[in-house]
Amino acid sequence: MEQEDTIAAVATAMGESAIAIVRLSGIAAIPIAQQVFRGKRKENITLLPGYTVRFGHFVDLHGETIDQGLLTLFRSPHSYTGEDMVELSCHGGRAIVSRLLETLLQHGARLAEPGEFTQRAFFNGKLDLAQAEAVADLVKAKTERARRVALNQLEGKLSEVIHRLRSDIIGALAAVEVTIDYSDEVGELDYPELEGRLAHICQQALCLANTAHYGRILREGMRVALIGPPNAGKSSLLNQLLQTERAIVTPIPGTTRDLIEESLSINGIPIVLTDTAGLRATADPIERIGIDLALKTAEQADLLLFIVDASDLSSLNTLSPLPAVESKDRPALFLLNKKDLVTNDVLEQAANLVRQKFPHVTDIIPISALTGENIELLRDKLQQITTSSLYGDTEGVMITSTRHSQALQEAVHHLQEALTTTHQRLPGDFIALDLREALNALGQITGETVDDEIIHRIFQDFCVGK
Numbered sequence: 330m331e332q333e334d335t336i337a338a339v340a341t342a343m344g345e346s347a348i349a350i351v352r353l354s355g356i357a358a359i360p361i362a363q364q365v366f367r368g369k370r371k372e373n374i375t376l377l378p379g380y381t382v383r384f385g386h387f388v389d390l391h392g393e394t395i396d397q398g399l400l401t402l403f404r405s406p407h408s409y410t411g412e413d414m415v416e417l418s419c420h421g422g423r424a425i426v427s428r429l430l431e432t433l434l435q436h437g438a439r440l441a442e443p444g445e446f447t448q449r450a451f452f453n454g455k456l457d458l459a460q461a462e463a464v465a466d467l468v469k470a471k472t473e474r475a476r477r478v479a480l481n482q483l484e485g486k487l488s489e490v491i492h493r494l495r496s497d498i499i500g501a502l503a504a505v506e507v508t509i510d511y512s513d514e515v516g517e518l519d520y521p522e523l524e525g526r527l528a529h530i531c532q533q534a535l536c537l538a539n540t541a542h543y544g545r546i547l548r549e550g551m552r553v554a555l556i557g558p559p560n561a562g563k564s565s566l567l568n569q570l571l572q573t574e575r576a577i578v579t580p581i582p583g584t585t586r587d588l589i590e591e592s593l594s595i596n597g598i599p600i601v602l603t604d605t606a607g608l609r610a611t612a613d614p615i616e617r618i619g620i621d622l623a624l625k626t627a628e629q630a631d632l633l634l635f636i637v638d639a640s641d642l643s644s645l646n647t648l649s650p651l652p653a654v655e656s657k658d659r660p661a662l663f664l665l666n667k668k669d670l671v672t673n674d675v676l677e678q679a680a681n682l683v684r685q686k687f688p689h690v691t692d693i694i695p696i697s698a699l700t701g702e703n704i705e706l707l708r709d710k711l712q713q714i715t716t717s718s719l720y721g722d723t724e725g726v727m728i729t730s731t732r733h734s735q736a737l738q739e740a741v742h743h744l745q746e747a748l749t750t751t752h753q754r755l756p757g758d759f760i761a762l763d764l765r766e767a768l769n770a771l772g773q774i775t776g777e778t779v780d781d782e783i784i785h786r787i788f789q790d791f792c793v794g795k
């Protein structure tokens with residue numbers, strides 16, 4: 330790679346701030362810094378050891394002072410990239426930062442591409458690919474949980490699990506190959522033993538692959554759809570949960586036609602709440618489109634909040650079954666709204682009607698979207714469901730990227746194939762073929778077996794200076 334280049338970039342966000350950091354990495358990082366830095370002690374900084382900090386002035390090509398600040402020096406291999414590095418901390422103003430960066434470029438540094446510092450760290454073996462990707466996830470993490478998962482990945486927990494899986498596969502592969510190459514000495518392949526071994530590996534890989542679902546929830550939020558007949562109080566509930574007047578609420582049925590999507594966070598878990606058009610038979614083409622969208626949203630949701638008006642028993646009688654609610658793949662909560670308008674007897678009647686129409690429903694919660702009664706209970710329940718959706722994680726390790734998920738699925742596929750051929754007592758070559766493919770797929774996650782084009786694409790998503 331173009332490692333002979335020395336790269337420079339602003340590592341902090343552009344704008345006004347107390348300090349900003351401009352980074353340099355590469356063979357000429359320290360000589361270039363020597364050109365722009367005038368330390369108080371007038372030392373030759375090219376002679377300083379790593380992990381040294383000095384106060385001084387930054388000067389341009391003509392020796393004119395740009396700003397004052399700190400220089401931090403790192404010596405290869407003990408730096409983020411593994412190369413010689415210098416960080417210049419100046420005041421955080423656009424003019425200062427631009428001028429300083431420009432001066433570094435005039436002295437021969439090249440502007441870094443997005444993610445190039447981390448890419449160099451990867452090529453120099455400071456981080457593997459999964460860890461490098463975690464750097465971007467960590468910076469982008471919006472909730473506590475996402476931060477923790479990204480940090481675990483950066484610290485190598487995911488890589489460890491992948492390495493363990495790979496070394497188990499290598500063990501199995503060795504056992505197969507030795508019987509191919511030296512059947513005279515070691516005898517025949519022990520099929521039952523291998524089958525047990527592969528079944529175990531397969532199970533482990535599958536477990537990890539299944540965490541991808543939680544990873545998506547962490548990254549994009551748990552998708553919660555508010556659905557129900559018109560006027561049940563869906564928009565009122567959205568407003569109540571958000572504590573704002575986000576959606577229009579009127580007594581006129583069919584007010585909400587478009588989807589209204591808003592995010593909130595319950596105990597660090599992101600939730601994307603979608604208010605939808607009320608479900609009913611209608612001749613209005615615009616409302617019809619809204620209802621179709623509502624049904625689609627319901628099908629794609631991780632959790633359904635089905636809201637009905639407890640004070641309107643006749644509407645409950647005409648509720649038609651809904652495939653999305655019927656499905657056992659996703660949890661659904663039934664909310665009997667407008668609790669404030671009815672007696673407990675009526676509430677009980679309403680609950681019975683719901684149970685008749687939707688026999689598998691277990692959770693029915695009476696609420697009032699208007700007064701806020703039982704909204705805390707609903708929040709607790711939401712948190713409970715969301716947390717339990719996130720509990721499949723193995724040792725705090727979670728698959729959060731589509732790239733990793735696809736690679737794991739491929740590995741699982743080949744492990745299952747190997748298991749089948751072993752079960753069928755086919756010759757070792759057949760088994761070895763799939764085991765090698767599985768190894769290859771897993772190696773893509775940590776970067777052992779990934780091609781340059783993919784690596785390039787991964788680092789393109791980073792911001793400059795990282």
Ligand SMILES: Nc1nc2c(ncn2[C@@H]2O[C@H](COP(=O)(O)OP(=O)(O)O)[C@@H](O)[C@H]2O)c(=O)[nH]1
Nearest residue numbers: 560561562563564565578579580667697698699
């Ligand atoms: N009394 C009472 N009225 C409610 C409650 N929730 C909603 N409403 C009223 O019911 C009507 C329809 O509410 P809206 O949120 O627009 O229902 P949507 O069509 O399901 O979105 C409005 O007049 C609301 O003020 C509630 O809990 N109690």
Ligand SMILES: [Mg+2]
Nearest residue numbers: 563564584585
């Ligand atoms: Mg509405």
